[in-house]
Amino acid sequence: MVEVQVSKVQTWRQLxxxxxxxxxxSTTAAGSGHPSSSMSAADLMAVxxxxxxxxxxxxxxxxxxxxxxxxxxxACPLLYSMYKAxxxxxxxxxxxxxxxxxxxxxxxxxxxxxxxxxATGSLGQGLPMGVGMALDxxxxxxxxxxxxxxxxxxxxxxxxxxxxxxSGSHYKLNNLIAIIDMNRLGQRGETALGWNSTAxxxxxxxxxxxxxEIDGHDFEAIDKAxxxxxxxxxxxxxxxxxxxxxxxxDFIANKDGWHGKALSKEQAAxxxxxxxxxxxxxxxxxxxxxxxxxxxxxxxxxxxxVYTKDTATREAYGDALKSLGGARADVVVLDAEVxxxxxxxxxxxxxxxxxxxxxxxxxxxxxxxxxxxxxDKVPFASTFAAFFSRAFDFIRMGAISRANIRLGxxxxxxxxxxxxxxxxxxxxLAMMRAVHDSTVLYPSDAVCTxxxxxxxxxxxxxxxxxxxxxxxxxxxxxxxxxxxxxxKVLRRSGQDRATLxxxxxxxxxxxxxxxxxxxxxxNVRVIDLYSVKPIDTKTLMEAAKETPVxxxxxxHWREGGLGDAVLDAFANGSGPLPRVxxxxxxxxxxxxxxxxxxDAAGISARHIVETVKGLSS
Numbered sequence: 074m075v076e077v078q079v080s081k082v083q084t085w086r087q088l089x090x091x092x093x094x095x096x097x098x099s100t101t102a103a104g105s106g107h108p109s110s111s112m113s114a115a116d117l118m119a120v121x122x123x124x125x126x127x128x129x130x131x132x133x134x135x136x137x138x139x140x141x142x143x144x145x146x147x148a149c150p151l152l153y154s155m156y157k158a159x160x161x162x163x164x165x166x167x168x169x170x171x172x173x174x175x176x177x178x179x180x181x182x183x184x185x186x187x188x189x190x191x192a193t194g195s196l197g198q199g200l201p202m203g204v205g206m207a208l209d210x211x212x213x214x215x216x217x218x219x220x221x222x223x224x225x226x227x228x229x230x231x232x233x234x235x236x237x238x239x240s241g242s243h244y245k246l247n248n249l250i251a252i253i254d255m256n257r258l259g260q261r262g263e264t265a266l267g268w269n270s271t272a273x274x275x276x277x278x279x280x281x282x283x284x285x286e287i288d289g290h291d292f293e294a295i296d297k298a299x300x301x302x303x304x305x306x307x308x309x310x311x312x313x314x315x316x317x318x319x320x321x322x323d324f325i326a327n328k329d330g331w332h333g334k335a336l337s338k339e340q341a342a343x344x345x346x347x348x349x350x351x352x353x354x355x356x357x358x359x360x361x362x363x364x365x366x367x368x369x370x371x372x373x374x375x376x377x378x379v380y381t382k383d384t385a386t387r388e389a390y391g392d393a394l395k396s397l398g399g400a401r402a403d404v405v406v407l408d409a410e411v412x413x414x415x416x417x418x419x420x421x422x423x424x425x426x427x428x429x430x431x432x433x434x435x436x437x438x439x440x441x442x443x444x445x446x447x448x449d450k451v452p453f454a455s456t457f458a459a460f461f462s463r464a465f466d467f468i469r470m471g472a473i474s475r476a477n478i479r480l481g482x483x484x485x486x487x488x489x490x491x492x493x494x495x496x497x498x499x500x501x502l503a504m505m506r507a508v509h510d511s512t513v514l515y516p517s518d519a520v521c522t523x524x525x526x527x528x529x530x531x532x533x534x535x536x537x538x539x540x541x542x543x544x545x546x547x548x549x550x551x552x553x554x555x556x557x558x559x560x561k562v563l564r565r566s567g568q569d570r571a572t573l574x575x576x577x578x579x580x581x582x583x584x585x586x587x588x589x590x591x592x593x594x595x596n597v598r599v600i601d602l603y604s605v606k607p608i609d610t611k612t613l614m615e616a617a618k619e620t621p622v623x624x625x626x627x628x629h630w631r632e633g634g635l636g637d638a639v640l641d642a643f644a645n646g647s648g649p650l651p652r653v654x655x656x657x658x659x660x661x662x663x664x665x666x667x668x669x670x671x672d673a674a675g676i677s678a679r680h681i682v683e684t685v686k687g688l689s690s
């Protein structure tokens with residue numbers, strides 16, 4: 074073993090004890106939290122911050138900074154104690170942990186804490202997000218920063234951890250270092266593998282990673298492991314550190330029943346005595362080199378595609394991505410092995426160095442997109458709309474992270490045809506509308522699609538576009554203007570008997586119904602509600618005042634989709650509730666042609682005409 078100076082080991086030991094002490098003090102002051110989970114990793118973090126972490130706490134947005142992600146977000150008392158030891162926060166703030174209005178929340182959250190990249194706490198997400206950061210460092214900005222991810226041993230039961238290791242290995246992310254805090258005890262007892270570090274190491278190696286097994290309380294072993302990890306050139310490193318939950322305090326060390334339990338004042342005083350009493354060590358964390366990110370040459374202009382025939386909105390989505398790639402160097406595209414169906418392969422063919430294939434790993438894809446967004450990239454992640462349901466927790470956590478990511482979901486609704494219900498997104502609008510501060514778009518033709526994709530690039534938060542598999546007619550001139558939050562009234566008169574509200578495939582069914590009703594001398598209004606959230610309340614209220622009924626037609630389940638979005642627009646009490654009829658998918662579809670399935674679902678032009686004619690019967 075490489076010899077380490079005694080003074081350095083003493084410094085690490087004193088710092089680690091301070092981190093434990095402050096984790097106890099802050100959680101006891103809060104009356105809740107996870108001190109024992111923080112204490113197990115204190116030695117690992119003491120060596121990291123004093124010898125290996127390269128970070129400018131005065132400039133958290135320095136592009137050269139390392140990234141430290143606490144995937145085991147419940148151990149944030151340790152993270153906050155590190156901030157105090159680095160001089161970034163004061164002791165008074167440390168003791169505000171979990172208090173209302175404090176920046177130090179029960180799990181780390183970015184924005185309020187500028188040194189936090191991503192929100193964690195839903196386990197198994199930190200490493201996939203770390204992959205996105207590492208991809209940027211190795212392939213885009215080409216900067217030598219490292220991404221350090223601290224994981225709990227319990228969370229390795231999450232499949233997303235192994236998706237991340239597979240992806241990291243595939244892309245040879247030697248700048249990604251995972252540290253598993255193998256403290257044996259989970260929330261309710263021993264973990265599946267306990268202290269079997271060999272099993273963890275074999276699994277990591279099977280996924281193509283370099284694995285190192287150490288005693289997580291041996292400072293020289295920790296130091297040697299970090300040094301070894303920095304020398305690896307072609308794969309991520311996984312350090313499996315055998316630790317003891319509650320280490321350093323005899324009445325909680327390696328004892329079950331202490332997970333998520335703060336010590337009482339009396340217990341804390343006893344623990345602090347065992348740990349040597351309060352300390353106020355301040356570590357000067359080394360700053361990174363001052364290097365410039367790699368530059369990318371682009372045309373700088375967005376080229377509007379020209380459409381002269383029926384085109385699927387999913388293909389227009391791909392056209393728009395390609396145009397964005399030529400206009401902006403910060404646009405990055407990810408896909409889940411369906412790029413020839415989402416048409417993101419058009420971007421790949423033109424700008425392959427900014428395209429990342431995530432294969433059939435939707436959680437990893439969204440996680441990587443969130444990670445890339447922390448590096449000021451503009452990520453678009455695409456797959457079949459139905460499969461975003463697998464990654465919904467990542468999307469939810471992305472909103473907590475205040476991440477700026479764009480999601481493209483193709484193959485929505487029964488209109489996809491013969492593939493059947495396993496491929497039909499019928500819940501996606503409800504799912505995406507429920508995400509905090511999200512944007513949900515559903516264009517009905519290629520021109521609208523391109524305009525909206527271009528605007529998504531500058532949209533803050535989580536934005537989602539639902540696209541259609543089938544080719545549909547072009548409705549708009551290329552010079553038409555589209556606003557997020559707007560809509561288009563395509564047909565209207567002074568004698569409209571009803572208003573048809575639709576988007577995507579059902580808008581075209583509504584236009585067919587309009588033509589058929591015109592032959593019967595019946596006028597109806599038709600609204601293209603391409604912006605589902607935010608919604609065009611003004612136009613909807615105008616329609617409600619001028620027509621006796623609103624008929625919403627959607628290729629989606631009745632719950633949570635377009636119809637409920639329309640109803641919500643009237644739920645603020647600003648006017649009388651209109652009569653709203655929802656034509657939506659009500660029974661489980663099977664296989665068939667798109668026309669057969671649309672008709673069987675009761676959302677075809679025939680059913681719309683029957684509904685309108687039935688209003689006066």
